[in-house]
Amino acid sequence: MGEKSKGFFVTGDPLIYGADVAIIVTLLGIIIFLTVFKKWGWLWKEWFTTVDHKRIGIMYLVSSLLMLFRGGVDALLMRLQLAAPNTHFLTSQHYNEIFTTHGTIMILFMAMPFMFALFNIVIPLQIGARDVAYPFLNALSFWLFFFGALLFNLSFVVGGSPDAGWLSYPPLSEIAGSPGPGQNFYIWGIQISGIGSLATGINFLVTILKMRAPGMKLMKMPLFSWSVLSSCITIIFAFPVLTVTLALLFVDRYLGAHIFTADSGNPMMYVNLIWMWGHPEVYIVVLPAFGIYSEIVSTFSKKKIFGYKSMVFSMMIISILGYFTWVHHFFTMGAGADVNTFFAITTMAIGIPTGVKIFNWLFTMFRGRITISQPMLWTIAFIPCFVVGGATGVMLAIAPADYQYHNSYFLIAHFHQTLIGGVVFGYLAGLYYWWPKMFGFKLNERLGKWAFWTWNIGFYVCFMPQYALGFMGMTRRVYTYGWDMGWAPFNMVSTVGAFLMGIGFIFQAWQILYSIKNGEKDVTGDPWNGRTLEWSIPSPAPLYNFAVIPEVKHDDDWWETKKAMADSQYKKEPPQYEPIHMPKQSGIPFIMSACWFVVGFGFTFGWSYVGLAGLLGVGLCLLARSFQQETDYYIPVDEVRKTEASLGRVG
Amino acid sequence: MEENHGSTKLYVMGFVLSLILTVIPLWLVVQHVFAKGMLTIVITAIAVGQLLIQLFCFMHIKDGEKPRYHAIALVLGAVIVFTIVAGSIWIMTFNSQVH
Numbered sequence: 001m002g003e004k005s006k007g008f009f010v011t012g013d014p015l016i017y018g019a020d021v022a023i024i025v026t027l028l029g030i031i032i033f034l035t036v037f038k039k040w041g042w043l044w045k046e047w048f049t050t051v052d053h054k055r056i057g058i059m060y061l062v063s064s065l066l067m068l069f070r071g072g073v074d075a076l077l078m079r080l081q082l083a084a085p086n087t088h089f090l091t092s093q094h095y096n097e098i099f100t101t102h103g104t105i106m107i108l109f110m111a112m113p114f115m116f117a118l119f120n121i122v123i124p125l126q127i128g129a130r131d132v133a134y135p136f137l138n139a140l141s142f143w144l145f146f147f148g149a150l151l152f153n154l155s156f157v158v159g160g161s162p163d164a165g166w167l168s169y170p171p172l173s174e175i176a177g178s179p180g181p182g183q184n185f186y187i188w189g190i191q192i193s194g195i196g197s198l199a200t201g202i203n204f205l206v207t208i209l210k211m212r213a214p215g216m217k218l219m220k221m222p223l224f225s226w227s228v229l230s231s232c233i234t235i236i237f238a239f240p241v242l243t244v245t246l247a248l249l250f251v252d253r254y255l256g257a258h259i260f261t262a263d264s265g266n267p268m269m270y271v272n273l274i275w276m277w278g279h280p281e282v283y284i285v286v287l288p289a290f291g292i293y294s295e296i297v298s299t300f301s302k303k304k305i306f307g308y309k310s311m312v313f314s315m316m317i318i319s320i321l322g323y324f325t326w327v328h329h330f331f332t333m334g335a336g337a338d339v340n341t342f343f344a345i346t347t348m349a350i351g352i353p354t355g356v357k358i359f360n361w362l363f364t365m366f367r368g369r370i371t372i373s374q375p376m377l378w379t380i381a382f383i384p385c386f387v388v389g390g391a392t393g394v395m396l397a398i399a400p401a402d403y404q405y406h407n408s409y410f411l412i413a414h415f416h417q418t419l420i421g422g423v424v425f426g427y428l429a430g431l432y433y434w435w436p437k438m439f440g441f442k443l444n445e446r447l448g449k450w451a452f453w454t455w456n457i458g459f460y461v462c463f464m465p466q467y468a469l470g471f472m473g474m475t476r477r478v479y480t481y482g483w484d485m486g487w488a489p490f491n492m493v494s495t496v497g498a499f500l501m502g503i504g505f506i507f508q509a510w511q512i513l514y515s516i517k518n519g520e521k522d523v524t525g526d527p528w529n530g531r532t533l534e535w536s537i538p539s540p541a542p543l544y545n546f547a548v549i550p551e552v553k554h555d556d557d558w559w560e561t562k563k564a565m566a567d568s569q570y571k572k573e574p575p576q577y578e579p580i581h582m583p584k585q586s587g588i589p590f591i592m593s594a595c596w597f598v599v600g601f602g603f604t605f606g607w608s609y610v611g612l613a614g615l616l617g618v619g620l621c622l623l624a625r626s627f628q629q630e631t632d633y634y635i636p637v638d639e640v641r642k643t644e645a646s647l648g649r650v651g
Numbered sequence: 652m653e654e655n656h657g658s659t660k661l662y663v664m665g666f667v668l669s670l671i672l673t674v675i676p677l678w679l680v681v682q683h684v685f686a687k688g689m690l691t692i693v694i695t696a697i698a699v700g701q702l703l704i705q706l707f708c709f710m711h712i713k714d715g716e717k718p719r720y721h722a723i724a725l726v727l728g729a730v731i732v733f734t735i736v737a738g739s740i741w742i743m744t745f746n747s748q749v750h
Contacts, residue, residue, distance in 0.1 A: 237731045276735060320727070
């Protein structure tokens with residue numbers, strides 16, 4: 001923390017003052033806009049108190065794209081600093097803070113909410129449900145994530161950013177190594193959003209198990225739903241470990257315990273525990289991406305997915321086996337040959353189900369009628385990228401060899417290749433695929449292609465040199481290096497690649513803004529000639545999703561229905577509308593999460609009374625909710641009929 | 652659609668028992684009643700006891716349902732807990748290069 005931890009506000013660096021000004025200007029702009037156009041009531045009624053899974057999904061999406069921007073700027077600052085030897089663009093302290101926030105934000109505040117956005121938007125529509133199992137809890141999950149992310153990002157302006165790496169290893173993250181509030185921001189930001197993540201995992205597990213449309217047996221369920229199910233199982237088993245580990249770290253910092261301190265505690269136990277969450281976490285984020293690719297490959301090859309059952313089994317195996325590999329993150333701890341061998345083998349074994357999936361995607365495309373649309377582009381780009389990332393992963397899994405690769409840029413290149421090539425490409429593919437379903441229009445194709453190519457070329461230009469840098473001995477988290485190391489050319493190339501990816505992101509922002517005005521409207525509700533239930537309803541879906549809950553008879557049910565409808569013998573029965581049971585909206589999730597924010601903020605600065613007051617607020621919110629009796633209502637038949645007619649679906 | 656959500660009596664009993672089983676280990680630690688080895692065993696035993704109480708009083712473990720999600724979840728949970736505990740012991744005792 002150094003001299004910067006003295007005051008409440010972060011001072012010292014012109015970059016930070018610039019950012020402060022930008023934040024204040026943006027905030028003022030938003031407040032003035034909302035006031036002038038009288039939008040406060042609209043914001044509260046339509047968004048802040050909503051329990052509609054589609055709207056919650058959109059809020060997750062907006063937040064995650066904002067976080068992608070912040071995490072991306074962090075990345076570009078790092079790449080600028082490393083572009084040439086002996087650069088004095090960032091100080092070592094500032095560099096430490098930036099790599100910490102980059103990692104934490106990208107995984108916990110970008111990838112996770114992006115994933116939850118797709119869960120929310122797609123799952124109920126895909127399984128033929130009207131909402132998730134616990135709509136109130138769903139809203140609470142979002143607002144907990146939102147306020148957790150807000151708390152974490154606040155460290156940029158007040159108190160000082162955390163600087164002990166994205167997993168915050170002790171003893172550095174203990175009070176002796178990091179005396180300022182930065183680490184507390186890290187702990188509380190993640191804890192608060194972590195409760196939300198766990199609740200979302202439970203929510204979607206129950207939704208998928210209990211709320212599928214009649215006739216949709218588990219083995220008739222679309223693969224994206226299967227991938228979400230497997231991801232949720234992993235969330236439920238992994239996130240409590242994170243919560244407990246960070247709570248113990250906070251006990252050390254706040255109450256002066258010595259669970260993980262270097263003198264009488266055991267810092268390696270922290271490393272052991274945090275990776276029990278950390279490794280399953282990467283499978284949590286990549287499994288839904290696998291589901292997305294499966295949907296897209298099948299839709300745009302106009303074929304049923306190849307090897308459906310093996311896809312299901314491989315995802316379930318990954319979600320369980322992913323729990324048995326965590327030690328490969330610290331082979332060099334020296335746990336001995338037996339331990340390292342065991343975990344090296346489990347790690348390599350994970351490559352098998354993953355390989356099965358790759359072949360299934362390829363065989364689905366084989367002899368298919370492939371349409372190269374934007375979702376398909378990203379899917380095709382993913383396959384070679386992820387194969388290389390997986391192969392370097394197997395190299396890292398060889399425990400003795402890992403002593404060479406550990407903490408080097410080889411590792412950095414590997415995990416960015418799997419996380420960008422696997423997770424980010426997948427979520428972007430999903431975004432392009434389901435965007436018409438969310439908003440009723442397609443994203444512009446030409447700008448999308450520019451974005452695609454700059455992203456992809458940028459990716460390889462950025463990360464391929466980093467494999468070489470790793471072999472040349474460059475370790476992660478160094479903030480500068482000398483000319484004598486010989487790393488300069490590769491680093492310069494890598495920085496150019498990073499900026500290309502940045503340009504790709506700008507293209508995407510431009511693409512979204514452009515398409516809002518000029519995007520091709522989706523009037524059919526089925527712009528891609530889809531195969532699953534979400535394409536059977538209008539885009540965007542009405543509040544109640546399905547006017548009549550569909551009866552599922554086949555896998556790829558909508559595809560089969562369309563085939564039947566094409567038949568001249570097909571007679572459409574007039575729909576029998578019934579009153580639709582819906583959850584009432586509520587302001588409690590927002591207020592309760594705001595109270596959690598007060599709890600986090602208070603304990604971050606050691607103001608226990610503020611923290612306790614926040615907890616009291618949380619308790620009052622729980623109490624208020626438990627006395628609410630009327631939490632649901634019915635949409636009358638007339639209104640359903642009117643809505644359906646206005647959407648061009650006359651029964 | 653009436654489902655069994657447990658009785659108030661069961662919840663109160665579970666809550667009180669959980670409180671008792673939380674206070675006992677705290678008291679044992681604060682008062683230094685046992686030596687370290689014994690203390691670890693006693694606290695672990697009490698923790699397992701509390702786990703069982705929560706399963707029975709709060710988690711409706713006895714309420715049957717057709718697809719045996721309970722059984723699957725419990726077996727999986729047991730496997731994961733075993734992995735966490737036994738795995739950590741194994742990994743941390745083999746810390747051979749340091750010592």
